[in-house]
Amino acid sequence: xxxxxxxxxxxxxxxxxxxxxxxxxxxxxxxxxxxxxxxxxxxxxxxxxxxxxxxxxxxxxxxxxxxxxxxxxxxxxxxxxxxxxxxxxxxxxxxxxxxxxxxxxxxxxxxxxxxxxxxxxxxxxxxxxxxxxxxxxxxxxxxxxxxxxxxxxxxxxxxxxxxxxxxxxxxxxxxxxxxxxxxxxxxxxxxxxxxxxxxxxxxxxxxxxxxxxxxxxxxxxxxxxxxxxxxxxxxxxxxxxxxxxxxxxxxxxxxxxxxxxxxxxxxxxxxxxxxxxxxxxxxxxxxxxxxxxxxxxxxxxxxxxxxxxxxxxxxxxxxxxxxxxxxxxxxxxxxxxxxxxxxxxxxxxxxxx
Numbered sequence: 001x002x003x004x005x006x007x008x009x010x011x012x013x014x015x016x017x018x019x020x021x022x023x024x025x026x027x028x029x030x031x032x033x034x035x036x037x038x039x040x041x042x043x044x045x046x047x048x049x050x051x052x053x054x055x056x057x058x059x060x061x062x063x064x065x066x067x068x069x070x071x072x073x074x075x076x077x078x079x080x081x082x083x084x085x086x087x088x089x090x091x092x093x094x095x096x097x098x099x100x101x102x103x104x105x106x107x108x109x110x111x112x113x114x115x116x117x118x119x120x121x122x123x124x125x126x127x128x129x130x131x132x133x134x135x136x137x138x139x140x141x142x143x144x145x146x147x148x149x150x151x152x153x154x155x156x157x158x159x160x161x162x163x164x165x166x167x168x169x170x171x172x173x174x175x176x177x178x179x180x181x182x183x184x185x186x187x188x189x190x191x192x193x194x195x196x197x198x199x200x201x202x203x204x205x206x207x208x209x210x211x212x213x214x215x216x217x218x219x220x221x222x223x224x225x226x227x228x229x230x231x232x233x234x235x236x237x238x239x240x241x242x243x244x245x246x247x248x249x250x251x252x253x254x255x256x257x258x259x260x261x262x263x264x265x266x267x268x269x270x271x272x273x274x275x276x277x278x279x280x281x282x283x284x285x286x287x288x289x290x291x292x293x294x295x296x297x298x299x300x301x302x303x304x305x306x307x308x309x310x311x312x313x314x315x316x317x318x319x320x321x322x323x324x325x326x327x328x329x330x331x332x333x334x335x336x337x338x339x340x341x342x343x344x345x346x347x348x349x350x351x352x353x
Contacts, residue, residue, distance in 0.1 A: 054193065054194040055194060056192065056193075056194040056195060056196065057192075057193075057194070058192035058193060058195075059113075059192070060087055060113065060114060060187060060188075060190075060192050061087055061088075061089060061110075061111060061112040061113060061114070062085060062087055062088040062089065062112060062114045062115070062116060062188055063088070063089050063090075063091060063106065063107050063110050063112040063114070063115045063116070063117075063133075064078055064081055064082050064085070064088045064089070064090060064115075064116045065078075065090060065091040065092070065093065065094065065106075065117065065118075066078055066093055066094070066117065066118035066119070066120065067093060067094050067095075067096050067117075067118065067119050067120055068093045068094070068095060068096055068120075069096060069120045069121075069123055070093075070118060070120040070126070071120070071123065071124075073146050073148065073151075074118055074120060074126055074146070076148040076149070076150055076151075077118075077146055077148050077234055077236065078118060080148055080149045080233070080234045081116065081234075083160065084164070084219065085189065085191065086160075086161040086191060086195060086197035086198045087191055087192055087195050087197065087198070088116075089110050089112055091106060091110060094106070094117075100117075100129070100248040100249065101248055101249065103115060103117055103129075103131070103133070103247075103248055104133050104134040104247050104248065107133040107134065108133070108134065112133065113132070113133055114130075114131070114132060114133065114187060114188050115129065115130075115131045115133050115247075116128065116129070116130060116188065117129040117131070117248075118143075124262075125142070125262045126142070126143040126146070127140060127141065127142055127143065127241075128140075128141045128142075128143050128238065129141075129248060130184055130185070130188060131247045131248055132184065132187070132247060133247045134247050135246070135247060136244060136245050136246040136247045136250060137180065137184065137243060137244060137245055137246070137247075137253060138243070138244045138246065138247050138248055138249075138250075139181060139184065139240065139242070139243045139244070140240075140241045140242050140243075140244075141215075141238040141239060141240055141241060142238070142239040142241060142259070142262070143236055143237070143238060143239075144214075144236070144237045144238075144239060145235070145236060145237045146234070146235075146236045147233060147234060147235045147236070148233065148234045149232070149233045149234055151233075152231075152233040152234070152235070154230070154231050154232055154233055155230055156204075156220060156221035156230035156231050156232035156233075157221060157232065158203050158204040158221050158232055159199055159201055159203055160199075161197055161198050161199045162191075162198070162199045162201040162202065162203050162204065163190075163191040163193070163198055163199070163200075163201065163202050164189070164190070164191065164202070164204050164205060164206045164219075165202055165204075165205045165206070165222075166185070166186060166189060166190055166205075166206050166208070167205050167206065167207045167208065168182055168185075168208050169208060169209045169210045171210040172208070172210070177243060177253065177254040178210070180243065180253070181215075181240070181243070182208075185208060189206055202222075203221060203222055204219060204220060204221050204222060204232060205219070205220050205221075205222060205229065206218075206219055207219075207220065213239075213240075213256070213258040214237050214238060214239050214240075215237070215238040215239075215240065216235075216237050216238075217234075217235060217236050217237070217238065218231060218235055219231070219232045219233060219234065219235070220232060239256075239259060240254075240256045240259070241255075241256055241259050242254065242255050242256070243255075
């Protein structure tokens with residue numbers, strides 16, 4: 001007998017609650033083999049999902065932008081770095097009148113914790129800042145020998161958004177300032193794992209080599225067949241100037257004693273060319289003075305006449321008869337022609353009368 005409840009007012013009976021289903025009854029019915037075969041065929045036609053479904057934990061974001069006044073080569077280099085680093089962000093050019101501390105505010109607005117800032121001066125000198133915003137450290141470089149992807153006709157190629165390997169020179173582990181710089185380069189140039197815009201492939205290498213107190217950057221493709229390297233580009237050289245404790249300023253951690261500013265380099269070249277010109281002018285002045293000086297007569301050396309043999313004396317012949325004048329044939333012909341013209345003129349005048 002089903003249990004029923006009555007209201008106080010004597011209303012109709014309320015049905016009782018349904019009993020809960022057991023777990024066995026809650027399971028869906030088994031599919032027929034025909035339906036299973038159709039689902040397998042549909043799965044074959046579907047596009048597979050991403051290979052990696054891991055969690056993106058390393059939230060490194062790089063802000064890459066520049067100041068006003070850069071040339072086309074710097075702009076192309078900046079675009080190449082943005083293309084090779086999928087975890088980077090872009091921003092508008094910063095005014096040169098603003099101080100460098102403003103870059104920290106721009107990084108905070110863009111939600112970036114690292115920054116690559118290109119600073120142009122005199123429309124010919126390019127400086128690069130690598131900074132860990134907002135607490136530091138930061139490093140300032142002079143960029144030299146820039147070659148972009150569009151400029152270099154290289155055979156290498158890599159997948160857009162793929163993760164690179166970072167290869168460092170052994171010198172980075174020997175000196176303390178290079179060790180700090182290595183850690184900064186690793187955090188900036190390495191693409192975070194499972195980044196949404198990155199691809200789960202490693203097919204190119206970023207090489208950082210120290211030579212002549214400079215850092216040489218190269219990007220090469222890894223060929224699968226024999227693991228050889230083929231350069232892709234871009235390529236540039238970083239000449240370290242200073243390293244600071246803070247971001248874009250603060251106490252100086254290291255200053256490069258071998259660094260020479262571009263203005264000083266140009267000044268030395270001008271002084272060398274001016275010295276060469278002065279030397280040439282001095283040589284010309286000395287030659288002029290030598291020409292004006294009176295010639296010094298040296299005493300006769302008797303040993304000079306040892307091998308001199310006297311020539312035979314010939315008798316002097318005197319011509320007593322005046323030679324006949326030479327006949328000028330051209331003058332004779334002119335006289336003959338004049339006579340003939342005069343004769344013709346006379347004959348013409350007589351015939352006319």
